Amino acid sequence: MPFLSDRDKVAIIGSGNWGSAIATIVGYNCARYESLETTVNMFVHEETITLEDGTTSHLTDIINDEHENVKYLPGIALPDNVIAVPDLAMAVRDATLLVFVTPHQFMTNMLPIVAESAAPNCRGVNLIKGIDFDHERQQPVLISRMISRAMGTQFECGSLMGANVAWEVAKGELCESTLACDFGHLSNERTTKVFDAPLFRVQHIHDVAGAEVAGALKNVIALGAGFVDGLGHGGNTKAALIRVGLVEMAKFGRLFFSGVRNTTWIESCGVADLITTCYGGRNRKCAEAFAREQLERCKGYAIKETHEECKQRWTRLEKELLNGQKLQGTLTAKEVYMSLKSRGENVNQFPLMKTIYEIAFEGRPISQVIEGIRVTGSIENNFY
Amino acid sequence: MPFLSDRDKVAIIGSGNWGSAIATIVGYNCARYESLETTVNMFVHEETITLEDGTTSHLTDIINDEHENVKYLPGIALPDNVIAVPDLAMAVRDATLLVFVTPHQFMTNMLPIVAESAAPNCRGVNLIKGIDFDHERQQPVLISRMISRAMGTQFECGSLMGANVAWEVAKGELCESTLACDFGHLSNERTTKVFDAPLFRVQHIHDVAGAEVAGALKNVIALGAGFVDGLGHGGNTKAALIRVGLVEMAKFGRLFFSGVRNTTWIESCGVADLITTCYGGRNRKCAEAFAREQLERCKGYAIKETHEECKQRWTRLEKELLNGQKLQGTLTAKEVYMSLKSRGENVNQFPLMKTIYEIAFEGRPISQVIEGIRVTGSIENNFY
Numbered sequence: 001m002p003f004l005s006d007r008d009k010v011a012i013i014g015s016g017n018w019g020s021a022i023a024t025i026v027g028y029n030c031a032r033y034e035s036l037e038t039t040v041n042m043f044v045h046e047e048t049i050t051l052e053d054g055t056t057s058h059l060t061d062i063i064n065d066e067h068e069n070v071k072y073l074p075g076i077a078l079p080d081n082v083i084a085v086p087d088l089a090m091a092v093r094d095a096t097l098l099v100f101v102t103p104h105q106f107m108t109n110m111l112p113i114v115a116e117s118a119a120p121n122c123r124g125v126n127l128i129k130g131i132d133f134d135h136e137r138q139q140p141v142l143i144s145r146m147i148s149r150a151m152g153t154q155f156e157c158g159s160l161m162g163a164n165v166a167w168e169v170a171k172g173e174l175c176e177s178t179l180a181c182d183f184g185h186l187s188n189e190r191t192t193k194v195f196d197a198p199l200f201r202v203q204h205i206h207d208v209a210g211a212e213v214a215g216a217l218k219n220v221i222a223l224g225a226g227f228v229d230g231l232g233h234g235g236n237t238k239a240a241l242i243r244v245g246l247v248e249m250a251k252f253g254r255l256f257f258s259g260v261r262n263t264t265w266i267e268s269c270g271v272a273d274l275i276t277t278c279y280g281g282r283n284r285k286c287a288e289a290f291a292r293e294q295l296e297r298c299k300g301y302a303i304k305e306t307h308e309e310c311k312q313r314w315t316r317l318e319k320e321l322l323n324g325q326k327l328q329g330t331l332t333a334k335e336v337y338m339s340l341k342s343r344g345e346n347v348n349q350f351p352l353m354k355t356i357y358e359i360a361f362e363g364r365p366i367s368q369v370i371e372g373i374r375v376t377g378s379i380e381n382n383f384y
Numbered sequence: 385m386p387f388l389s390d391r392d393k394v395a396i397i398g399s400g401n402w403g404s405a406i407a408t409i410v411g412y413n414c415a416r417y418e419s420l421e422t423t424v425n426m427f428v429h430e431e432t433i434t435l436e437d438g439t440t441s442h443l444t445d446i447i448n449d450e451h452e453n454v455k456y457l458p459g460i461a462l463p464d465n466v467i468a469v470p471d472l473a474m475a476v477r478d479a480t481l482l483v484f485v486t487p488h489q490f491m492t493n494m495l496p497i498v499a500e501s502a503a504p505n506c507r508g509v510n511l512i513k514g515i516d517f518d519h520e521r522q523q524p525v526l527i528s529r530m531i532s533r534a535m536g537t538q539f540e541c542g543s544l545m546g547a548n549v550a551w552e553v554a555k556g557e558l559c560e561s562t563l564a565c566d567f568g569h570l571s572n573e574r575t576t577k578v579f580d581a582p583l584f585r586v587q588h589i590h591d592v593a594g595a596e597v598a599g600a601l602k603n604v605i606a607l608g609a610g611f612v613d614g615l616g617h618g619g620n621t622k623a624a625l626i627r628v629g630l631v632e633m634a635k636f637g638r639l640f641f642s643g644v645r646n647t648t649w650i651e652s653c654g655v656a657d658l659i660t661t662c663y664g665g666r667n668r669k670c671a672e673a674f675a676r677e678q679l680e681r682c683k684g685y686a687i688k689e690t691h692e693e694c695k696q697r698w699t700r701l702e703k704e705l706l707n708g709q710k711l712q713g714t715l716t717a718k719e720v721y722m723s724l725k726s727r728g729e730n731v732n733q734f735p736l737m738k739t740i741y742e743i744a745f746e747g748r749p750i751s752q753v754i755e756g757i758r759v760t761g762s763i764e765n766n767f768y
Contacts, residue, residue, distance in 0.1 A: 163623035174754045175620035176627065201624075201758060235664040236559035239547035239656035240585075243560065246650065266630065271655060272623035279663065280619040370558045374585060 009037040010194055011095035013114065014102030014127075015044040015063075015084065017325075020073035021166040022101060022127060025197050027079030033193055043091035043102075044084040047071065060084040076170040089117040097194065100157075101127040103326065104143055111150035123183055124148075124157040125191065130328055131216040133335040138342040140256050140335060142212045156183055158208055160195060161215035162268035163276040169200060176201045178269035180211035203267060209257035210264035214249055217353075218274045219329035220336055221245030223287040224356045225278035227369040230291020237373070241352070242278050244373050246271060248350050255346065256339060283329035286317045291366045293317075298365070305363035314360070333357045351375045393421040394578055395479035397498065398486030398511075399428040399447075399468065401709075404457035405550040406485060406511060409581050411463030417577055427475035427486075428468040431455065444468040460554040473501040481578065484541075485511040487710065488527055495534035507567055508532075508541040509575065514712055515600040517719040522726040524640050524719060526596045540567055542592055544579060545599035546652035547660040553584060560585045562653035564595035587651060593641035594648035598633055601737075602658040603713035604720055605629030607671040608740045609662035611753040614675020621757070625736070626662050628757050630655060632734050639730065640723060667713035670701045675750045677701075682749070689747035698744070717741045735759045 010030055012023055023042050030036040047059045049071060062070055063084035067077055085091035088110060092098060095118045102110065107128070124147055132141040144157040151157070158181025169175060179192055179202050188204055196202035205211065224245065228238050246265055253260040264270055278284055290313060297303065305313075318327045337357040340347040347354050355372030358364040394414055396407055407426050414420040431443040433455060446454055447468035451461055469475035472494060476482060480503045486494065491512070508531055516525040528541040535541070542565025553559060563576055563586050572588055580586035589595065608629065612622050630649055637644040648654055662668055674697060681687065689697075702711045721741040724731040731738050739756030742748040 163620050163627075165618060165620050168618040168620040173617050173621050174624060174757060176624040176757075198758075233557050234549060234552040235660040236547050236549050236552040237557050239660040240558060240560040240652065242659060243547075243650070243652060243656040246655070265650070266627070268624065268627060271630070272627040275626060275659060276619040276623040373558060373560075374582075 007035055007037050008097045008190060008194070009095050009119070010040050010097045010099065011092045011118075012040060012042040012082075012099045012101060013088070013092065013110065014100065015042050015069060016072045016101070016103070018127060018164075018166040019101040020069040020076070020078065021170040022099065022160075022195075023078055023082045024076065024170055025200050026099065026194055027082040028197060029194055031079060031081050035190060036194065038081050040079075040082045041085045041091045041093075041095070042082050043088050044086055045102075046086040058086070060086045073166070073170055088113050092118045094119045096122050097191065098122060098124040099127060100124055100143075100147060104128045104130050104132075107143075107147070108150075111147065115151045115155075118151075120154075122151075122155065123181075123187065123191075124151070124155065125179070125181065125195075126157055126159040126212070127161075129161065129212075129215040129219070131213070131332055131335050133338050140339040142209060142257070144208055144212060156181075158183065158191065159212050159215070160202075161211045161273065163272040164268075165276060165280065172199050174199045174201070176203065176268035176272060178202070178211055178264075178267045179204045180206065180208040180264075180269070182206045182208065205261075205264060205267060207259060207261045207264045210253050210260040211267070211269040213253040213257065213260070214264065214270045214273065216328075216332050217249045217252060217336065218245075218277045219281070219283045220333045220353055220356055221249070221274060222277040222281050222283040223329045223333060223360060224352060224369055224372065226284040226287025226289075227291045227356070227359060227366050229284065230288040230295065231366060231369070237370070238278065240373050241369070242274060244352050245278075246274060248352050249274075251350065252336065252339075252353070255343070282322050282325060283327060286314070286321055286327055287329070287360075289317050289321060290314065290360075294366050307361055307363070310361045310363060330360055333360055391419055391421050392481045392574060392578070393479050393503070394424050394481045394483065395476045395502075396424060396426040396466075396483045396485060397472070397476065397494065398484065399426050399453060400456045400485070400487075402511060402548075402550040403485040404453040404460070404462065405554040406483065406544075406579075407462055407466045408460065408554055409584050410483065410578055411466040412581060413578055415463060415465050419574060420578065422465050424463075424466045425469045425475040425477075425479070426466050427472050428470055429486075430470040442470070444470045457550070457554055472497050476501045478503050480506050481575065482506060482508040483511060484508055484527075484531060488512045488514050488516075491527075491531070492534075495531065499535045499539075502535075504538075506535075506539065507571065507575075508535070508539065509563070509565065509579075510541055510543040510596070511545075513545065513596075513599040513603070515597070515716055515719050517722050524723040526593060526641070528592055528596060540565075542567065542575065543596050543599070544586075545595045545657065547656040549660060549664065556583050558583045558585070560587065560652035560656060562586070562595055562648075562651045563588045564590065564592040564648075564653070566590045566592065589645070589648060589651060591643060591645045591648045594637050594644040595651070595653040597637040597641065597644070598648065598654045598657065600712075600716050601633045601636060601720065602629075602661045603665070603667045604717045604737055604740055605633070605658060606661040606665050606667035607713045607717060607744060608736060608753055608756065610668040610671025610673075611675045611740070611743060611750050613668065614672040614679065615750060615753070621754070622662070624757050625753070626658060628736050629662075630658060632736050633658075635734065636720065636723075636737070639727070666706050666709060667711060670698070670705055670711055671713070671744075673701050673705060674698065674744075678750050691745055691747070694745045694747060714744055717744055
């Protein structure tokens, strides 16, 4: 088998909201380009769906018959060449390009199966946003790196990150996205073709670490945005929070990973995704509710909530407000905090992320989110 | 008289919404620092105000008696040491630091009076957002540069720009601001002290041109944001527009002015002000209404409005929606377009600003704002 196949065979691992939305794009491209195998397997964790007439059906059968993911992306037509496959090994068999878009807690069990079945010259693109913390080595780990480790040393993994709310992508509203990968020139171009579409504008960069740090940490900053909204502050304060958040994201990236470039923060995966998330996302929404509840409960008195009380509150809000979706920002806030703590005094150089963590989990009053913004000086001194 | 006075004497030229808001900050600092003369003169264009009991009073008398600008910033206490002065020459007499915050169309007549009365070693800080177009030389001119030209060759002028909605500053909500000036180390520090306050965090940079370009051009991008909102698109598209807008602002700055630094776009005057303006400002608001009207009127047919019809529509919307405030983005959009035209083919390298101008004034359909975003590639290629 040649190192670079004549035609790429793409498989999508995951079929939730974002997985199904990206399948509309990937399917469209695989149908139109010669260099891509037309059929796109999409691994679907099988579920039994109760239909309107009371009968039941497998989700994969519905997707393959109706070309619609009625559970996670109802109302959107999937391309005919996207095939739902309930068996993971079969789904990725001989694939040369894997698209990872499944909740990251499931990955540990799935990766050995994927490694065994995919083509030996396979590469990957990670769409999962988050960051892992390696307790043994006391350091943060990129999801793409975690994938590469599990897949074998030869496996190269990039990521696709950006201001890409799944529903809006599925409805065909124009957006930009950032493909970060370093597969070599020809392979980078080919991979870009898998994702770039007339209304889904993909820009290629090389900085995988920067893109993933941005994709993960924006959810932490969005918690801060929710706190500011809950306090009833206006646009000035929120814009300041977003700006300081961007500066701290860049600093975090530089501190823990090599090859992080400053230009990455001006890409869709940087400033654009941060903006969307701070104005519209689920992390912002839950954090606003968290803030309002704390303000209501404390009414100006200094009642400090315990770590356990904070955790319970987040769990309840997630259930009440997110309709089964997961809150990522709180988990990432913890991982960021642990990462910084592991380096000693560094945590004080990240006043905003530190303050957000302490408000979220250590009962610090909501109003102190302001303190996390106030102390940052000019970027002339600390961004570059 | 020594070149650098022992104590700075600050005068504020202008007393509208923003002028009065900054007077609360400047007044506070001049009262607390030894290095600043306590009294701050604020030039007020005199008006007669009809009081609740039917009697009338001068606006300056009300400000000096009640310490409140009842017309332009009602409900906010001005510091006692801010003195309203209706005579421009008297207001700026012997001032060593002038704060310019009056609508820029009035400046041409005012500057000769200011030049004659201020101290010879005087310097200035411009708070006026906008850009001039020099028809003779066919090039854009910074407001700070226009001020320096009128004040005399020795006169140095910086600017204060940032995500600073006047009302929110006046109410004491935390925000950041960018002071751009290059007066020399000691004088830069002193000038920072005039503006920096516990809830108004000033970061000093040297790049005056970049800060002013950002302050002016964000209003053009905000028109685009209003168009996107009027079309009913979601956060992805708006984030893409803001990002591409930031890239074009940076390109414009580099094309026309020397000394523009890339770091400037990550300051409050750059990305933060752009965000606030694209989510909350008056330019966005009028542009959204403009979009909705055009969509309603054309209902899918290609009815092209003339330049005159477009102009009339903006004038009407400005009256209906802005309650006496001025729409700056449309004027700046024209000046930007003329600037780019003057350099020949360059206009096509700014697809977003070109598209916004053509929608605003040449009857191009609103939906084509998307085209202005689509064509931009990665910043790796065009930002740095």
